[in-house]
Every structure is written in structure tokens, then in C-alpha cells.
Amino acid sequence: MLPAKQADELRAHLFPGDGLEAAALLLCAATGQRRQKWLGREVICVPHEHCTRRPDFITWPGEYVETAIDRASVCGDAVIAVHAHPGGLFTFSNADDESDRVLMSSIRHGTDQAAGSAIMIASGAMRARVYEDNHATPVDLVMKAGVDIETWWSDGATASGPMKPPMAFTGDMRASLGRLSVCIIGVSGTGSIVAEQLARLGVGEIILIDFDKIEERNLNRILNATLADVGSLKVEMFADAIRRYRSDGEIISVPRSVATREAVLAACEADILFSCVDSAEGRHIADRLAAYFAMPLFDVGVAIPTEPMPDGRRRVAEVYGRVDYVYPGGSSLMDRGVYDAALLEAEYLARMAPHALARKIADGYLRGMAEEAPGVITLNMRAASACVVELIARLFPFGGFANETRARTIFMLAEGDEDVFSESQFQNRHCFPVSEGAAEPLLGVPALALQRRVA
Amino acid sequence: MSHENDPHSHGEGEEPNRHPHEGSHGDHYHGEHEHHHPHHEVWKLNVQGVIIEPRKPEIVVREAIQRAGFNPDTPWIIVLKVAGEPKREVDLSFVIDLRHKGIEKLRLTPRQINNGEMCGQRRVAFAMVPQDEALLDRLGFEWETLVDAGRRWLIIRNYPLPPGYQVATATIGIEVPVSYPGAQLDMFYCHPPLALSSGAAIPQTQQIETVIGLTFQRWSRHRQWDPARDTLATHLTLVDESLHREVGQ
Numbered sequence: 001m002l003p004a005k006q007a008d009e010l011r012a013h014l015f016p017g018d019g020l021e022a023a024a025l026l027l028c029a030a031t032g033q034r035r036q037k038w039l040g041r042e043v044i045c046v047p048h049e050h051c052t053r054r055p056d057f058i059t060w061p062g063e064y065v066e067t068a069i070d071r072a073s074v075c076g077d078a079v080i081a082v083h084a085h086p087g088g089l090f091t092f093s094n095a096d097d098e099s100d101r102v103l104m105s106s107i108r109h110g111t112d113q114a115a116g117s118a119i120m121i122a123s124g125a126m127r128a129r130v131y132e133d134n135h136a137t138p139v140d141l142v143m144k145a146g147v148d149i150e151t152w153w154s155d156g157a158t159a160s161g162p163m164k165p166p167m168a169f170t171g172d173m174r175a176s177l178g179r180l181s182v183c184i185i186g187v188s189g190t191g192s193i194v195a196e197q198l199a200r201l202g203v204g205e206i207i208l209i210d211f212d213k214i215e216e217r218n219l220n221r222i223l224n225a226t227l228a229d230v231g232s233l234k235v236e237m238f239a240d241a242i243r244r245y246r247s248d249g250e251i252i253s254v255p256r257s258v259a260t261r262e263a264v265l266a267a268c269e270a271d272i273l274f275s276c277v278d279s280a281e282g283r284h285i286a287d288r289l290a291a292y293f294a295m296p297l298f299d300v301g302v303a304i305p306t307e308p309m310p311d312g313r314r315r316v317a318e319v320y321g322r323v324d325y326v327y328p329g330g331s332s333l334m335d336r337g338v339y340d341a342a343l344l345e346a347e348y349l350a351r352m353a354p355h356a357l358a359r360k361i362a363d364g365y366l367r368g369m370a371e372e373a374p375g376v377i378t379l380n381m382r383a384a385s386a387c388v389v390e391l392i393a394r395l396f397p398f399g400g401f402a403n404e405t406r407a408r409t410i411f412m413l414a415e416g417d418e419d420v421f422s423e424s425q426f427q428n429r430h431c432f433p434v435s436e437g438a439a440e441p442l443l444g445v446p447a448l449a450l451q452r453r454v455a
Numbered sequence: 456m457s458h459e460n461d462p463h464s465h466g467e468g469e470e471p472n473r474h475p476h477e478g479s480h481g482d483h484y485h486g487e488h489e490h491h492h493p494h495h496e497v498w499k500l501n502v503q504g505v506i507i508e509p510r511k512p513e514i515v516v517r518e519a520i521q522r523a524g525f526n527p528d529t530p531w532i533i534v535l536k537v538a539g540e541p542k543r544e545v546d547l548s549f550v551i552d553l554r555h556k557g558i559e560k561l562r563l564t565p566r567q568i569n570n571g572e573m574c575g576q577r578r579v580a581f582a583m584v585p586q587d588e589a590l591l592d593r594l595g596f597e598w599e600t601l602v603d604a605g606r607r608w609l610i611i612r613n614y615p616l617p618p619g620y621q622v623a624t625a626t627i628g629i630e631v632p633v634s635y636p637g638a639q640l641d642m643f644y645c646h647p648p649l650a651l652s653s654g655a656a657i658p659q660t661q662q663i664e665t666v667i668g669l670t671f672q673r674w675s676r677h678r679q680w681d682p683a684r685d686t687l688a689t690h691l692t693l694v695d696e697s698l699h700r701e702v703g704q
Contacts, residue, residue: 284634341638341681345638345639347632348632352606356606365677428682432682441582444584444636445635446581446582
């Protein structure tokens with residue numbers, strides 16, 4: 001899993017434009033029990049002038065391996081040695097096999113971690129393999145998570161290049177989605193509709209996270225929910241529903257709040273994240289997951305703000321749907337003001353000390369919550385659809401628009417308008433570290449940390 | 456140095472020692488005392504500055520602490536001071552013999568470890584960020600985290616105040632929302648409610664909150680919280696600045 005910054009840095013260094021091979025080392029946080037992922041954290045460039053470089057061959061000094069081992073051991077990182085194939089050979093050569101035999105063993109013994117080697121071709125496409133012993137195991141997928149989500153599958157790649165992304169909205173797209181794991185946080189108004197689409201589109205593994213049970217009043221907006229399901233967990237109901245129309249694929253239901261360690265550890269194994277929650281806390285966790293575990297994140301929200309009229313009645317002020325796409329290292333939901341530190345505090349007080357919250361609002365120290373009409377399925381469906389279209393556009397570009405321009409999309413049904421915001425319109429404060437993995441405390445939130453021993 | 460035999464120190468007052476009817480010299484019926492209390496032996500023990508008067512010459516430490524108004528179940532280091540002897544740590548079940556010569560007092564020190572090791576005795580109901588905890592320990596604070604009616608509090612005791620307040624130290628409370636450090640730390644709370652020696656009013660501190668049964672004065676001091684930059688360390692800076700500003704420092 002490569003955040004855009006590391007991927008771009010690698011590519012700039014490995015392809016300086018002279019057609020000669022070049023080398024670098026990539027430090028990765030290794031995560032995941034069930035689905036192992038290596039998260040690119042840091043690139044160590046081997047300076048061109050310290051190498052003997054030819055179009056089809058490179059020798060480079062081992063002292064950079066030592067540097068990588070030293071830096072990796074600080075956080076228990078794994079090291080991947082990467083080099084360029086300027087000629088476009090998209091497979092490991094005999095010379096690569098030969099040098100790996102020595103190099104991988106040194107790195108393994110230096111870091112006490114599995115080691116990896118990878119090649120990159122001029123397009124930026126990568127292929128990687130991992131050595132846990134003297135044997136190379138191909139890495140199934142190398143993913144670059146940036147404005148676009150680029151995927152390079154080992155399976156199906158040839159020496160002349162990676163598989164091309166299939167055309168959007170085709171059976172090939174379905175087959176491609178069948179390889180991915182997607183986590184959906186919140187399986188209610190918008191989440192159930194996102195989940196339905198992803199399941200029908202053929203996403204291979206769907207992880208559903210929601211602690212809530214179905215109530216009769218939810219039946220107006222949760223897909224697949226019936227009167228018989230009242231009282232059941234939303235995730236269980238939905239997983240059963242998917243299994244009734246799909247025999248392939250894996251559905252994992254996690255009946256926990258996303259603000260729990262179990263849910264975070266379940267979510268982090270996915271490739272892609274959807275946040276379909278109605279709380280700042282849920283978005284905050286999703287935001288951190290995207291950064292810490294280098295996951296592309298799609299966040300959807302709806303709102304129907306109302307306003308008072310002179311005669312005392314209220315009317316609909318606007319009917320909003322919002323889709324945000326966040327990639328690791330890009331501007332976060334927090335940077336974009338979807339929620340903020342004060343709102344998180346207000347939510348906590350609303351749960352634990354409503355009187356204290358009321359007083360703080362009255363005293364002007366916290367904002368009140370806006371009065372909104374409840375979301376309705378008609379709006380939810382449109383927003384959830386826009387959100388999944390955004391995923392398709394990032395994975396299988398089809399539009400006449402560049403994805404850079406669509407970090408956020410807001411549609412307004414009352415005004416009959418749609419606004420798009422580009423990534424550069426948001427100030428990126430780098431609120432959260434990227435590719436930290438499962439370092440303690442989990443996601444940097446002490447409330448999610450391993451329970452400590454307190455005598 | 457002990458005054459254990461002072462026959463006149465019999466009432467309340469400075470006298471820090473046991474005041475048995477008799478004791479140090481082993482003769483149980485010292486004349487002067489007999490005059491005052493012919494059949495009513497009174498023994499005395501100083502427990503952390505509080506004089507208790509057991510009826511019997513022997514008392515269990517737990518009872519002594521309780522009678523002096525301290526909670527024996529608080530993790531204390533309990534030291535029995537005896538004149539002319541090295542200080543001696545005792546436990547709750549230890550029996551103090553007030554007839555023993557030179558008994559000065561029972562001293563209580565809260566157990567506190569400042570070396571950053573996990574403290575077995577400190578109440579840590581929820582974790583802070585590791586850097587925060589390291590900071591608190593490095594600053595030598597007596598701190599704990601606790602949950603009161605669902606609200607999460609970092610409590611720092613004996614927080615030193617700059618001169619100009621009517622007290623020298625205070626207990627500082629900082630509410631830590633569950634999403635911290637994404638969620639902001641806002642304001643801080645002082646117990647006892649602080650007043651300036653000058654008598655001048657402190658602005659924006661009128662609100663009183665009861666936390667863990669104590670009255671805390673809310674100091675409405677704010678800033679824009681930036682989760683990329685702000686931590687407990689920057690919040691404590693706000694606390695310090697606010698406390699200093701009111702006394703013109």
C-alpha cells in the first residue's frame with residue numbers, strides 16, 4: 001500500500017529521465033493478521049552518483065541498506081529494496097533474483113522482519129515480492145492511494161506490463177472489484193445503500209461495522225430490513241441479506257462501535273474504507289484509519305437544514321448531499337471541516353454531561369448543533385450512489401473530468417446545483433501521521449489503546 | 456526531642472506526641488497525671504498533625520488513621536516516627552504500643568512514583584497519550600485519571616500556583632473527551648475555587664462544577680485546538696499562563 005507521496009517520490013528518483021536504472025529502499029509498517037498489508041512509510045533514495053548505473057543494470061553501495069536497517073529498527077519496520085526497470089520489463093530478472101539472494105537475507109537478519117524487493121517501470125507500476133525465508137512470495141497487489149487509486153495485481157501481469165484497469169461498469173470491473181476488500185462503517189441510512197451497491201457490484205470482501213440494532217422507525221431507510229428484523233443487529237441482518245443473493249465473496253459483520261479497538265482492527269485489514277456515519281466521532285476514527293493504515297476513504301453525508309419563516313412555521317432551507325474522497329497524506333476530513341475538535345468535545349458532553357454542554361453553548365463556548373430535518377431515503381440514495389460512483393471513478397477512470405478536481409462534491413437539490421472542490425482548495429495541516437499502522441496507542445487515540453495492566 | 460512525658464500537654468494543642476498517662480519511664484502511675492485523671496487513662500497519638508486520644512495504650516494503624524479522619528484505604532506510605540529510632544514503615548494492621556518510649560507520630564505520604572514506571576497504586580481510569588503521561592511524570596505531578604458520572608477527568612494535585620493567590624497550590628481538573636487528542640481540551644478547573652490575595656475578582660471563573668465530590672471553579676480559557684500541534688503540554692501552558700496572568704506575572 002503506497003501513499004501517493006511515497007509513490008511519487010520513488011518514481012521521481014527511479015526515473016530521473018536518463019534511461020538508467022536507479023535504486024531506493026522503502027520502509028514499511030507491516031500490519032494485519034488475516035490480510036497482511038505493508039504500508040509504505042519512508043523512501044530512502046540511493047543517490048545516483050553513488051551507483052554504477054546502466055540501462056539494464058545497477059550496482060549500489062550496501063551502506064544504504066545499513067541506513068535502512070537502522071531506521072527500520074526504530075519502529076520495527078520492514079524494508080523493501082526497489083529498483084527501476086527503465087526498459088519496461090515488468091518482472092524480476094535473473095540478475096534481480098541473484099542479488100536478492102544475498103540482499104534479502106542481510107535485510108532479514110538486520111531487521112528481524114521479512115524483507116521485500118520490488119521493481120517499478122516508468123508508468124509508476126510496481127511489482128513486489130516478499131522473502132520470509134529464502135523463498136520469494138509474490139505480493140498480490142501493489143496499490144497507490146492518491147487522487148486516483150492505482151492497483152497493480154501480480155496475478156495476470158506480464159513481462160511487458162501490468163493488467164490494464166478494466167473499463168468501468170463492465171463485467172471486468174466486477175471481476176476486479178471481486179479481489180478487493182472494502183469496509184463500510186455505519187450500516188444505516190446511507191451505509192446500507194452503499195453496502196447494497198458494493199455487494200451487487202461484486203466487491204470480494206465486505207466488512208460491515210455498526211453496533212446498532214434495527215428499530216421499527218429505521219425501516220423507512222435501511223435497505224433489506226423487514227419487520228421481522230426489528231431488534232436484530234444491523235450488520236447481521238445486512239450480511240444475511242447479501243448472502244441470499246451472492247454465494248461468492250466474504251461478508252464480515254462487526255457489531256461494534258467503530259470507536260472500539262476490535263472494530264478498528266477489523267476495519268484496517270480492508271483495502272478501501274467507506275464512512276457512512278452520522279457522528280463526528282465515527283468520522284474522526286475513519287479519518288485516522290485512512291491515514292494510519294494508508295486507506296483511501298469515501299465519506300458521505302446528507303443534511304436537510306430547515307429555517308423559520310415569519311409566520312412561525314419552518315421550511316426546508318436546502319437539501320444537501322456531500323461526498324468527500326480522502327487519500328492518505330492528503331487533506332483529511334478534519335482539515336476540510338467536516339468535523340472539528342470542538343464538535344468532538346460537544347458530542348462527548350452530549351452523551352456524558354448534557355447539562356454541561358447546554359451551559360457551554362449558552363455561554364458561547366461551543367456551537368449549538370444545527371437543526372436539521374431527518375434524512376430521507378430519497379436523498380440518502382442519491383448521496384450513497386454519488387459516493388460509490390466516486391469509488392468507480394477513482395479505480396476505473398471513465399469521466400471527462402479529472403479526479404483532482406473532485407476531492408469533495410456537494411449537491412443541493414433545492415438550489416438545483418452541484419459544487420465540486422479540488423484537493424488544493426483545502427488546507428492540508430497533516431493532522432494525522434501516515435502509515436503508522438497498528439502502533440500503540442492504536443490510531444494515536446489512547447481510548448483505543450491496549451488495556452494496560454493497572455494493579 | 457520527644458515530649459512524651461510532658462505532664463501538662465494534656466489537652467489540645469501543639470503537643471504532637473502520645474500522651475499516655477505515663478509511659479516513657481516505665482512507671483505507670485506518674486504522680487502528676489494521677490491528679491488530673493485518676494481513673495481515666497488517656498493516650499495520645501499524632502496522626503499527620505491530627506491528635507487522637509485512644510482509650511487504650513495499643514491501637515491498630517488502620518484505626519488510628521480512620522480516627523484521625525483519613526481514609527486508610529488510600530494508598531499511603533505510613534511511617535511511624537519514634538524519637539531516637541530510624542523511621543519505620545508500617546502497614547495498616549501494625550499495632551502501635553503507645554507505651555513505647557519516644558513515639559512521635561504517624562506520618563502519611565501518598566504513594567507516588569515519578570519515574571514513569573507504571574504506578575501500581577495510582578488510579579488511571581483511562582490512558583492519556585504516552586507523551587502526556589511521560590510529561591506529567593517528568594514534571595513530578597501527582598496525577599490520576601478518573602471517570603465521574605461518565606465524565607473523564609485528568610486530576611493534578613498540589614499544582615503550584617504563583618504568588619498572589621490565597622493558597623499556594625490547587626487541584627487542577629482537565630476534562631478529557633473520549634476522542635482526545637482529536638477532541639479538544641477546553642478550559643480547566645481548580646479546587647479549591649481560587650481567590651486573589653488582593654481581593655480582586657478573577658474574570659470568567661464564576662461557574663462551579665462538582666467533580667468527584669469536590670467543588671471546582673471553571674476557568675473559561677480557550678484557544679483554537681489544532682490536533683496536529685496541541686497536546687496536554689500546550690494545554691498546561693494555557694493553564695500556567697492563565698494562572699500567572701491573573702496575578703500580573
